[in-house]
Amino acid sequence: MRTAYRVETVRAAEAELMARLPEGALMQRAAAGLAAACRTLLPRVYGARVVLLVGSGDNGGDALYAGARLARRGAGVAAVLLGARAHEGGLAALRAAGGRVVGEHDDPYEVLAVADLVLDGITGIGGRGGLRPDAVPVARAARGSDAVVVAVDLPSGVDADTGEVTGEALRADATVTFGTYKPGLLVDPAREYAGALRLVDIGLGASLPSVPELEALQHEDLARMLPVPGAESDKYRRGVVGLVAGSARYPGAAVLAVEGALRGGAGAVRYVGPAGDAVIAARPETLVHAGPPAKAGRVQAWVVGPGLGDGPGVPEVLATDVPVLVDADGLRDLSPEAVRARGAATLLTPHAGEAAALLGVSREEVEAGRLAAVRALAARFGATVLLKGSTTLVCGAGGTGPVRVNPTGTSWLATAGSGDVLSGLAGSLLAAGLPAPDAASAAAYLHGLAARRAARGAPVSAGDVAAALPGAWRDVTGG
Structure with a gap:
């Protein structure tokens, strides 16, 4: 499982670790990994042209020490200083390794125009409110070049704690982050600026608390959650999910x-509503009832x-008195x-508009503050909330504890009916006995994985996503 921690927590862990290490050792670990x-x-590396964008903070120091290591391997390394001061030890190391600092008589834009790689060390995890005005044209030149842009710990201009981007930020092709992930690397809109992520272990693990701000499930986590019928299971022991959905206008939903x-793992599905004929025509194994829900028969979730x-x-x-999922018109x-x-x-499973x-x-x-929104909804309603969107988030009832961010999915999922498939899947997992946060997280994960399998770079329909769910389930469980 990937975990992410807030800046305050990361800094406390770093301070605790630095107290036990020789001075500068932690920065050297980060620079080596970078x-x-x-x-x-x-x-x-030999002959490559590397440009360092260096701010006043420790990220600038990380970039300088990493640049020195690349220079010692034969890269041509130039540092563009964008802060009021730069890390003195890092500057000395860069010069000693043969790197240079772009001075007042040099043109940083000429250096950037021919760069093979740009290291973004302008601002660190404490940065707020976007890039400073003097850094904006340099950042734009870096992004407009043919160079690979690598962010140091976090793309400059994004908010590490919330994932918000309130000003101009430098979009990276890759981000090398240290010690642990930060929420902004996993939550849109900031996630879009991070590119490919790489985590460098600098020894923070023992100093971090057991409860993170964010969690991102992986295959092995999901495999432990998913229901598996036993030898004595029947359709009722596996759980029955009831669906109150559809209308004369929207039978397809x-x-x-x-x-x-x-x-989704439940043993049977009961449908209640006016679209019974369409449901039976598509899936004759469904148990259909005209309603009301109270007379449809026993279910373990609605x-x-x-x-x-x-x-x-x-x-x-x-x-x-059973778990309930509320979506869309509900x-x-x-x-x-x-x-x-x-x-x-x-x-509750709203999209951003809902x-x-x-x-x-x-x-x-x-959309600008997805993490704050999902927590606020969970606190207001005392319910688990799955907030759909470019980053799907799941927050437990009350709005406290770790928020789960879904790492699967594709932009092709933005298609009519895909949310209906997700609701049915999550409801089935609820009926099979999963707690609401696990049912929501597992459903989002499988749904996104199925969409990837179905799309493979091309448009898909909601029906395609549903049809790909068994394959996604097998991918996760190894079945």
């Missing part, structure tokens, strides 16, 4: 939600909302009091 990563990004649910329009069902489902006018009054788990309506803010505010 230089090694840069070597893999160059066709060859019901079909797609059922498709997702049938592939999904309500996809394609529901103004149809009934939300209050009746919220009144049950989120309209949803009352925090009604959700908080429930004795069983509730999972989240904005629930919070009473603009969609732009949610």
Whole structure:
């Protein structure tokens, strides 16, 4: 599992470690890892032209020491100083290794125009509010060149804690981060600026707390979560998920939600609503009932909302004593009091526009501060929240504890009906017995993985994603 920590936590861990190490040892560890990563990004080091963009902080020092290591291997290294002061030891090391500093009579833009690799050490993890005005033209020149841009710890201009980008930032092709991931490297919009990520171990592990700010599941984590039927299992022991979805106008939403649910680990799917004929035509194994939900039969979890329009069902489902997933039309006018009054788990799955309506803010505010938005929703409703989007986030009820960020997916998922498939899948995992945060995280992971398998660089439909779910499940479990 990947974990990410806030700047305050990282700095405390670094201070604790530095107190036990010789002076400068931690920076040397970071610089060694940074230089090694840069070597893999160059066709060859000897004769390569490397430009260091150096700010006043420790990231500038890391860049200078890494540049010195590259210079000793035969690279031509030039440093462009952008801060009021630069790390003295790093400057001395660079000069001693044969590197040079671009002075007041040199043109930094000429150096950047012919660079093979640019190291972005302008600002560090404490930077806020975008690049300073004097750094903007240099950053633009770096990005406009043919050079590979490598961010030192974090792209300059992005917020390490929130993933927000409130000014101009330097987009990297790769980011080499030290000790642990930072939330901004995993959450959009900042994630888009980070490029490929590489983590350099500098020995922080024992100094970091056990509870991170962010978690990103990997295959092995998911494999431990997913339900596996035993020898004595039958369709009822495996769980039954109920779906209140679809309408005369949107029967397809019901079909797609059922498709997702049938592939989610529960033993059976009960459908309640007006799209029963369409559901049976597509998936005859579905148990169909005209309604109301209370008369449809026993379920272990409900999904309500996809394609529901103004149809009934939300209050009746919220009144049950089993886990409930609320999506799409079910989120309209949803009352925090009604959700908080429930004795069983509730999972909300809004996209940014729906989240904005629930919070009473603009969609732009949610998209710019996704981490804050998912925590605020989970706290307001006392529910687990899966916030869909370019970065899908899952936050447990109450808004405290680690937020899970989904590492799978593709931009091709932005297609009609894909959210209905996700709702059915997550609801099925709830019915199979997974806690709401695990059901949401596992569903997002499998959904994204299935989309990658189905797309392979081409457009896909929601039905394609649903059909690829069994393959994604096998990818994770090795089946």
